[in-house]
Amino acid sequence: xxxxxxxxxxxxxxxxxxxxxxxxxxxxxxxxxxxxxxxxxxxxxxxxxxxxxxxxxxxxxxxxxxxxxxxxxxxxxxxxxxxxxxxxxxxxxxxxxxxxxxxxxxxxxxxxxxxxxxxxxxxxxxxxxxxxxxxxxxxxxxxxxxxxxxxxxxxxxxxxxxxxxxxxxxxxxxxxxxxxxxxxxxxxxxxxxxxxxxxxxxxxxxxxxxxxxxxxxxxxxxxxxxxxxxxxxxxxxxxxxxxxxxxxxxxxxxxxxxxxxxxxxxxxxx
Amino acid sequence: xxxxxxxxxxxxxxxxxxxxxxxxxxxxxxxxxxxxxxxxxxxxxxxxxxxxxxxxxxxxxxxxxxxxxxxxxxxxxxxxxxxxxxxxxxxxxxxxxxxxxxxxxxxxxxxxxxxxxxxxxxxxxxxxxxxxxxxxxxxxxxxxxxxxxxxxxxxxxxxxxxxxxxxxxxxxxxxxxxxxxxxxxxxxxxxxxxxxxxxxxxxxxxxxxxxxxxxxxxxxxxxxxxxxxxxxxxxxxxxxxxxxxxxxxxxxxxxxxxxxxxxxxxxxxxxxxxxxxxxxxxxxxxxxxxxxxxxxxxxxxxxxxx
Ligand SMILES: Nc1ncnc2c1ncn2[C@@H]1O[C@H](COP(=O)(O)OP(=O)(O)OP(=O)(O)O)[C@@H](O)[C@H]1O
Ligand SMILES: [Mg+2]
Numbered sequence: 001x002x003x004x005x006x007x008x009x010x011x012x013x014x015x016x017x018x019x020x021x022x023x024x025x026x027x028x029x030x031x032x033x034x035x036x037x038x039x040x041x042x043x044x045x046x047x048x049x050x051x052x053x054x055x056x057x058x059x060x061x062x063x064x065x066x067x068x069x070x071x072x073x074x075x076x077x078x079x080x081x082x083x084x085x086x087x088x089x090x091x092x093x094x095x096x097x098x099x100x101x102x103x104x105x106x107x108x109x110x111x112x113x114x115x116x117x118x119x120x121x122x123x124x125x126x127x128x129x130x131x132x133x134x135x136x137x138x139x140x141x142x143x144x145x146x147x148x149x150x151x152x153x154x155x156x157x158x159x160x161x162x163x164x165x166x167x168x169x170x171x172x173x174x175x176x177x178x179x180x181x182x183x184x185x186x187x188x189x190x191x192x193x194x195x196x197x198x199x200x201x202x203x204x205x206x207x208x209x210x211x212x213x214x215x216x217x218x219x220x221x222x223x224x225x226x227x228x229x230x231x232x233x234x235x236x237x238x239x240x241x242x243x244x245x246x247x248x249x250x251x252x253x254x255x256x257x258x259x260x261x262x263x264x265x266x267x268x269x270x
Numbered sequence: 271x272x273x274x275x276x277x278x279x280x281x282x283x284x285x286x287x288x289x290x291x292x293x294x295x296x297x298x299x300x301x302x303x304x305x306x307x308x309x310x311x312x313x314x315x316x317x318x319x320x321x322x323x324x325x326x327x328x329x330x331x332x333x334x335x336x337x338x339x340x341x342x343x344x345x346x347x348x349x350x351x352x353x354x355x356x357x358x359x360x361x362x363x364x365x366x367x368x369x370x371x372x373x374x375x376x377x378x379x380x381x382x383x384x385x386x387x388x389x390x391x392x393x394x395x396x397x398x399x400x401x402x403x404x405x406x407x408x409x410x411x412x413x414x415x416x417x418x419x420x421x422x423x424x425x426x427x428x429x430x431x432x433x434x435x436x437x438x439x440x441x442x443x444x445x446x447x448x449x450x451x452x453x454x455x456x457x458x459x460x461x462x463x464x465x466x467x468x469x470x471x472x473x474x475x476x477x478x479x480x481x482x483x484x485x486x487x488x489x490x491x492x493x494x495x496x497x498x499x500x501x502x503x504x505x506x507x508x509x510x511x512x513x514x515x516x517x518x519x520x521x522x523x524x525x526x527x528x529x530x531x532x533x534x535x536x537x538x539x540x541x542x543x544x545x546x547x548x549x550x551x552x553x554x555x556x557x558x559x560x561x562x563x564x565x566x567x568x569x570x571x572x573x574x575x576x
Contacts, residue, residue: 004373013361091357095419098321098353099375100346106374268323 005109026063059133060126080180081194083110088188088270165228175248178255185263280329289315291482304469305462307479313462347377350425356416360405390418409436470557486564496552503549
């Protein structure tokens, strides 16, 4: 069943189109940076972008930071929102369940497929970022790189911390996926499910900037998204990272439980 | 005879609407069961409840001797279904769609998958369709592909909701032949339809649904059994009236309905009196008459209850 869902997802042209679009923006930014040599000053623009002109090995992080606020969540919400509602809209859901695929199994398989997509998206963005980074910018293979805190990091440390950053962004996106998957079991319209998840994220980002909302700020799903920057402090600042992981864990757990409870007791009238 | 589909006081409410209102279906092994009903009478809702897609408000469903939806994982692999309209992944070919569907549940070995898919495609007349994506199929081809999906695991029971939707007359005849052939092979067929002619030609048992209630369930042969009268055609109806008088039930031009269960006896009587007879037949109600009579009375009853 899981293999079936993975096959369906990755045989679909749209999946690859999404991944391609996702990579277009970081590549464009890189090209513009090289052509103009106008990097944002440190502390402005997306994190890490100011540093990439001197060290292309940091470009995977810059690429993640570029797509994180909007592109990546949209891509994840599209795929996860489509998971159940897309089958319902196409009418294939009733045939899958009459086959019988089993409602819980189907949901788990969908979840794994979405998970695979999140991983693929994040890893491809990082990989393309790396290729673009070392081919367009100066790479500094030996010399130490300056951490955000000003001390220097070896390229081994950079690699390890980049991997952790990829994992952290993946977990953040899992939260988005959980929202979209939950909405996907509520409605028969994949667009509705995707929009629902995005509405949550937009609301969360907006509330985060609002002082009046500060009491609930620590619980907003997007609150700790950018905490992966803390991985590049020296020493690593774990506080926000662990909070971010715990928060996403709670959201994912609760939403998946709700999705399961809803999907296994719902009338399939699509 | 064992029950293949049995429901007891099955009810489904959508809000205030009782879409299915306490029906007791009884479909036995070897039946070709025609499930008739007007638009919106609850056929599709019932089919969905049989398959565990819609959960009943109350009542029980037993499929192949086991309780649904609990036993779905054991029972449904032995059931082939076509629900309302076929649905496929448009960007994939017909064969790929069938393979994915087969792989999505228990009871279909991957070793035989390719062969089984090719077989059912042949069976429904799509053998030469090749690798074209389903988006490029005509409506009739999609309907055939849907049927192929239902046949993929050689089911003991076929549940088909309006399977001939969108097919041309040749296609309908072809599907009818296919269903009869499967039935001869031992498959029980449950066929929902609002096409009386289709059911009359195909089915051995009939259930009629009217606004969620099962108003009729019987063998087709019983429902359309001779009424005990004989239909006579003659160019001289007046002389028949004069001869038989009170035995004439109805006259319509040259067609008379005469009481008397034996056409031969009626014929002997008329010929003996020198009245020419051009046609002679047992009087049987058509399925349409039976259904309309049943549905009409129950419609009144529902109205009165409100
Ligand atoms: N999801 C739903 N929500 C509310 N009412 C519904 C729902 N599905 C069906 N109904 C209602 O239930 C009744 C029965 O519908 P159903 O689809 O079972 O009819 P049907 O006999 O299959 O009709 P048709 O011949 O047109 O296919 C209809 O009045 C319909 O409006
Ligand atoms: Mg219907």
